[in-house]
Amino acid sequence: MVSTATPTRPDPFALSEEERSVRDTAREFAQRELAPTVAQRDEEERYERGLFTRMGELGLTGIPYPEELGGAGLSYFAWALACEEIAAADMGMAISLSVHVLSQLCIFSHGTDEQKSRLLPPMTAGTHLGAFALTEPGAGSDAAALSLAARRTDDGYALTGTKVWITNGGEADIYVVFATVDRSHGPEGITAFVVTPDTPGFVVGSHERKMGIRDSPAAELVFEEALVPEADRLGAEGEGLKVALGSLASGRISIAAACTGLGRAALEHATRYASQRTQFGRTIAEQEMIQAILADAAVAVEASRLLTWRAARLRDAGGSINAASSMAKMFASDTAMQVATDAVQVYGGAGYSRDNPVERFMRDAKGAQIYEGSNQIQRLIIAQHLIEEQGRADR
Amino acid sequence: MVCIKQVPATTAEKRYTADLRLDRAAAEAVINPLDEYAIEQALRLQESGAVESVGFLSMGPEQAAEALRRALAMGGDDATLVTDPALAGADAWATARVLAAALDRLAPDVALMGMASDDARGSLVPGAVAAMRQVPLLSYGSELRIEGSSARVRRLTADGFDIVEAPLPVVASVTDQVGEPRYASLKGIMAAKRKPMETWSLADIGLSADDLHGSALTRVVETRKPEPKPPTERVENVGADEAVTRIADWLAARKLI
């Protein structure tokens, strides 16, 4: 039901009335329109574009962007709240949406006014779906090693190369693509472009056969002298890595929020099941070893949420978020994996069955430890920040 | 004008104060779920052009403004909250008195309500408001229509339905048959911040605490939790034939088959 909750006791983390409203709308949509069909869409590996359209109608497809550009004009924090709710019902749709918002961010923070007003309104409205194409067969964690070539032509660029693992690939209307204008320049050669599906020389290759989030699309993209006009270059030549990494730092907040939602859902299922399943003459929830599993999971999910909220609040306040968003992403995805695995354990054999949702949670969670920077890479970012901070303090 | 009430969420644990009133601060509050159908009905009437504007009216503590804001996020134009310290503990009669007085001032063609509130479930207020305002009551509509200067509800009955019509102005109540309530879009949430909301005291609607007999004619004597359900009988770990026989016997023993 529509919640207009009031903070009961003075709670320093209480949500504002508006934030609760956003959360409630996202929760109702997710529970009523995503949850009933997610298992089937996962089983059939089917992306349902109509659900994205529906999210557009509700204003969920451009939450942190200004109203002038068709967005909801809300905070990044509000976006994180919505993302948790969507993921608690459907991790695949949450990640697909998260990537859509990430691709918009590249345009919003590095596009010209002309590019923003041309590209963003259909994206915030949910009529155009976005994708973010960085990873290549030879450049994953080491994104700066990418080799997709952008050769200068008379009125633009010709792109040649391959991207892999591109979420929303094959479905998207706007691809933010990272290429290099000169490999000899290393990271300084990387440049961002906007590519539309009708571009000659651009085709969608094979679809990734994923372990989890199978209701979201991911595909290989193949470019063969694909012609991109100069007007579709995002930012200056050589600024591409900054576009990518800057946006990813924010994107990780919504990944963390999604993982919090997934962990929460896994914990809810495990708790309910444990209270119903009887062995040795009492419910397994009465067994202390099961209680310990549930308690540990509850603490970790709550901590995930707090790290996520802090990173989001920091971003809204204009603070530096690199370390905070990496911490949130790393901890929340590790937690989601742990809690989902534990939920399968609590269910026992029933948890190993595809007739129950917890095995899906486990498959869905695994990817989050890998994409938007593997958790090893997050540790590198956090450690680098730590060492720099210490160096500054000791100077 | 849709009258809505803020109630504790159905899932929230209800707590009572020492004088057996609901501790509204202790529970998540929501728009009375049955009122959401009235909101939906009103917004559909507005979309079809049958009514020009939709407003929301609530009587309650200050925090009920949140319920009004939430309703405005679903749609409609403006909202009015009647709140006054003298209203604490208001019962159905006092509520009706206050709503009737507020409606006298707002003078809408239709005062629309849900069929009951989730917390008290008295279903008294629509009838009482109609009686106090001396206007027709069109209750329990599965659909409300406005045509020219009259309103009409379709009311489901045991063997079909009744169509009841009355000249405007009316008080009407609708059931959960009107259609699934929409939820607020994010644009709606942002727009709601800019929609006007007025707060009235008792004096603003020309009433005083004395008019309300100290806010309640009724008194809650006791609250009790429902008896727990008897434990479920389960047929487990037996063959299918044996299970069927046992379930059939169980049902037969209760004359259910």
Ligand SMILES: Cc1cc2nc3c(=O)[nH]c(=O)nc-3n(C[C@H](O)[C@H](O)[C@H](O)COP(=O)(O)OP(=O)(O)OC[C@H]3O[C@@H](n4cnc5c(N)ncnc54)[C@H](O)[C@@H]3O)c2cc1C
């Ligand atoms: C479901 C899914 C969706 C995706 N969506 C997108 C998308 O939309 N857009 C996009 O561009 N990409 C996407 N990716 C790709 C993703 O970002 C990469 O898979 C990820 O960055 C890791 O790169 P890799 O797979 O090449 O692994 P590698 O980089 O080869 O890493 C292999 C292993 O080595 C570890 N490793 C690598 N370098 C180091 C190091 N320096 N120190 C310690 N350990 C290290 C990694 O942590 C990992 O465990 C997606 C991936 C998945 C699984």
